[in-house]
Amino acid sequence: xxxxxxxxxxxxxxxxxxxxxxxxxxxxxxxxxxxxxxxxxxxxxxxxxxxxxxxxxxxxxxxxxxxxxxxxxxxxxxxxxxxxxxxxxxxxxxxxxxxxxxxxxxxxxxxxxxxxxxxxxxxxxxxxxxxxxxxxx
Amino acid sequence: xxxxxxxxxxxxxxxxxxxxxxxxxxxxxxxxxxxxxxxxxxxxxxxxxxxxxxxxxxxxxxxxxxxxxxxxxxxxxxxxxxxxxxxxxxxxxxxxxxxxxxxxxxxxxxxxxxxxxxxxxxxxxxxxxxxxxxxxxxxxxxxxxxxxxxxxxxxxxxxxxxxxxxxxxxxxxxxxxxxxxxxxxxxxxxxxxxxxxxxxxxxxxxxxxxxxxxxxxxxxxxxxxxxxxxxxxxxxxxxxxxxxxxxxxxxxxxxxxxxxxxxxxxxxxxxxxxxxxxxxxxxxxxxxxxxxxxxxxxxxxxxxxxxxxxxxxxxxxxxxxxxxxxxxxxxxxxxxxxxxxxxxxxxxxxxxxxxxxxxxxxxxxxxxxxxxxxxxxxxxxxx
Numbered sequence: 001x002x003x004x005x006x007x008x009x010x011x012x013x014x015x016x017x018x019x020x021x022x023x024x025x026x027x028x029x030x031x032x033x034x035x036x037x038x039x040x041x042x043x044x045x046x047x048x049x050x051x052x053x054x055x056x057x058x059x060x061x062x063x064x065x066x067x068x069x070x071x072x073x074x075x076x077x078x079x080x081x082x083x084x085x086x087x088x089x090x091x092x093x094x095x096x097x098x099x100x101x102x103x104x105x106x107x108x109x110x111x112x113x114x115x116x117x118x119x120x121x122x123x124x125x126x127x128x129x130x131x132x133x134x135x136x137x
Numbered sequence: 138x139x140x141x142x143x144x145x146x147x148x149x150x151x152x153x154x155x156x157x158x159x160x161x162x163x164x165x166x167x168x169x170x171x172x173x174x175x176x177x178x179x180x181x182x183x184x185x186x187x188x189x190x191x192x193x194x195x196x197x198x199x200x201x202x203x204x205x206x207x208x209x210x211x212x213x214x215x216x217x218x219x220x221x222x223x224x225x226x227x228x229x230x231x232x233x234x235x236x237x238x239x240x241x242x243x244x245x246x247x248x249x250x251x252x253x254x255x256x257x258x259x260x261x262x263x264x265x266x267x268x269x270x271x272x273x274x275x276x277x278x279x280x281x282x283x284x285x286x287x288x289x290x291x292x293x294x295x296x297x298x299x300x301x302x303x304x305x306x307x308x309x310x311x312x313x314x315x316x317x318x319x320x321x322x323x324x325x326x327x328x329x330x331x332x333x334x335x336x337x338x339x340x341x342x343x344x345x346x347x348x349x350x351x352x353x354x355x356x357x358x359x360x361x362x363x364x365x366x367x368x369x370x371x372x373x374x375x376x377x378x379x380x381x382x383x384x385x386x387x388x389x390x391x392x393x394x395x396x397x398x399x400x401x402x403x404x405x406x407x408x409x410x411x412x413x414x415x416x417x418x419x420x421x422x423x424x425x426x427x428x429x430x431x432x433x434x435x436x437x438x439x440x441x442x443x444x445x446x447x448x449x450x451x452x453x454x455x456x457x458x459x460x461x462x463x464x465x466x467x468x469x470x471x472x473x474x475x476x477x478x479x480x481x482x483x484x485x486x487x488x489x490x491x492x493x494x495x496x497x498x499x500x501x502x503x504x505x506x507x508x509x510x511x512x513x514x515x516x517x518x519x520x
Contacts, residue, residue, distance in 0.1 A: 009446075017443070018450060023517055038481040038520060041440055041461045041469070045519040061519035065442035065460070069517060105467065 009066055010100035016070035021077050024059040030127065033119025035112045042068040046076070046116040050124055053083045060116070067106040068113075071095050075113035084121055090114050138453040139499045143339075143430065143492035144287045144316060145457055149382070150341035150493065156385040157343075157378055164377045169366065178377055185384025189348050192340075192387040193314070193333060194324040202349045202367045203380050207315045207336035208238035209361075210349035213370060214311040214332040215242040217357035219251060219279045225307035226276035228252040232264050232293075233475035234286050236313055240471075243281070252276070260477050261423040262291035270301050273308070280310050284317035284333075288459055288472040288488060289422030290431030292321065299329040309355055315339050319390030320398055320428055331355045335387075337379060341493065342386030346379035393493075401491045402429035404500050408489060411504030415511055421473065421486060430491040435473075439514040440484045447514065452506035457488040 009017070025032075029047035036042040042064035049057035058080050060072040074095050079087045092114045096102045102111060140148075157164065166178035183198070190198040204210045219229050231243045233255050247253050254272050258264055264282055273280065280302045285292040295312055302310040309331040314323055319340045325333055332355060337346035351357065351370070363372025390397075409432050413420060417437030436444070441458030448454045459470030461484060469483035478486075489503075 014446075014450065017446060020517060034519070038484070039479070041480070041484040043519060061517060063438065063518045063520050064440050066446045068440075069443060 008103065012100045013067060013070040013102065016073040016099065017066045020069055020073040022059050022073065023061065025061060026057055026059050031120040031124030033116045033123055035116045035119060038063055041065065042112060044068065044072045044112055044116040046120045048120045048124060050084065055079050055082055055087055067102050067111065070099060071111050071113035072116065074099050075117050079117055087117060088121055090117060139503055140455050140494065141489040141491060142455045142457045144488065144490040147338055147341055147492055148494060149343050150386055150389060152389055153342055153382045153385045157382055160381060164381055168375055168377065181381045182375055182377060185380045188384035188388040189335065192319065192391045193350060194326055195350055196326055196353060200351050200353060202351055202370045203375060204347045204349060204371050205345055205376060206347040207334050210334040210347045211236065211238040211313060212242045213349050213357065213360050214334060215239055215279060215281060216246060216360050218309055218311065218332065219246050221356050221358040222278045222307055226278040228254060228274060228276040229279045230254040230256055230272055230277050231281045232256040232258060232283065234258050234262055234472045235281055235283055239281050239313060258475055262286055262289045262476050263423060264293050264298060266294065266297050266301055269298055275305060278308055280308065282312060284312050284314040284323065285428050286422065286472060287316035288470055289433050289476065290427035291423040292317065292426045292428065295330065296328045303329060316428060319387065319394060320430055322394065325350055325352065337383035337386060340383060340386040340390050342383040343379045345376050346383040397493060398429040400497065401495065404491050404495055404497055405429060405432050407500040408432040408503060411500065412507050415508050421476065433486065433488045435478065435482055436485045436487065436511055438518045438520040439511060441486050443514055444487050444510055447510040448506060454503055454506055459486040459488065460484045
């Protein structure tokens with residue numbers, strides 16, 4: 001990063017905000033993760049379909065600001081096709097970097113997409129472990 | 138492009154720019170200089186003072202103190218009056234929906250040992266005279282209530298409130314008229330207002346000038362000591378080009394107010410009717426007692442910053458929001474919380490403010506753009 005703080009959103013953030021990838025919910029999802037809440041102004045939900053050990057489908061829905069929508073869209077693009085182990089290694093910073101940066105004050109509040117993905121994987125694992133219920137939020 | 142964020146910044150009226158070009162020679166001197174160049178500047182300064190005084194029917198033009206903007210005028214009004222009158226009391230009462238440039242000087246005074254009473258508003262944003270009467274004590278010296286609110290458009294019953302404030306001697310009413318100035322008729326004499334803030338930019342003048350009306354007999358002290366300009370209340374060489382522009386903007390606004398407000402009110406009513414017809418959409422602020430150029434809403438299940446971005450990027454329409462996501466503090470607008478909205482509700486707010494450059498024909502397109510924006514964002518929302 002340069003000396004001056006980023007002003008506004010990068011082109012990539014705007015692209016993912018305007019043309020979000022993988023929007024929606026997977027009907028028979030193997031795992032669902034929800035983070036944030038409407039009180040804070042951001043809520044994200046990620047659902048995944050797993051075959052073998054690989055994420056073959058992933059969808060998101062977001063209530064929130066531009067970066068909340070863009071980060072969720074980006075994380076679905078990053079995680080699609082990865083193994084569960086690989087997907088768990090995706091961090092918040094990875095998402096921000098792939099989006100060519102986020103304005104500083106957006107780094108914490110609306111960069112929750114990696115957390116939502118990890119929740120979805122936890123939910124998947126909990127179901128695999130024998131419980132038919134999803135993991136608690 | 139349809140610019141609907143005039144409460145944030147107004148384009149300078151082309152006639153004001155023409156005035157500044159035509160009077161350029163007279164605007165370069167220092168009004169304190171005694172030579173001819175200084176006297177020409179002094180004449181411009183006093184002409185501007187007279188024009189601003191006329192807009193609010195001030196009894197004498199010397200009751201107008203020019204500042205560098207509304208924030209400075211608000212600081213002078215709140216701090217200058219409270220500090221000057223502290224032998225009469227040390228409590229200030231400020232409405233819950235005041236601008237931050239009033240709330241923060243009030244908080245500064247609290248650190249200096251003053252008491253602060255926050256005057257609540259109802260769900261439409263109105264200050265109730267009964268509530269205000271119940272809150273004031275003999276210790277209260279300054280009461281600050283906005284003439285109209287820039288985020289929800291609600292116009293306050295200023296005249297009625299002024300009567301209550303004046304039931305006690307040495308108690309002064311400050312009115313921030315930044316949003317109302319030039320849009321609705323203001324008469325500081327019949328409204329019995331002691332101190333009133335105006336902003337050049339909100340009248341269609343250049344930024345960098347504001348004014349505080351100080352009624353004859355009201356005592357306050359400066360918050361900017363120095364060379365003693367502006368009757369000693371605001372030192373510093375006057376920003377004459379901005380002030381002259383403010384004067385011309387006030388003259389134009391006063392002359393056109395009736396027809397221009399009627400015209401913009403039609404656009405406002407079309408926006409309120411059209412956008413209000415979208416599902417889970419609610420007007421914020423008073424349905425009738427509101428500024429003629431102001432339409433504000435909240436939408437269920439979506440967030441304001443993404444509304445703003447979508448309107449701008451997809452439709453070239455600029456709006457504002459009180460959502461936390463656009464504020465430095467990451468807190469939703471204190472105005473929206475004060476009218477009783479939950480955090481979740483406040484996040485979904487959108488504010489539209491029209492100006493002279495807004496065409497009546499723009500309304501149907503704007504309504505359609507809002508409808509499409511809301512539909513797109515709701516399709517993304519898990520709520």
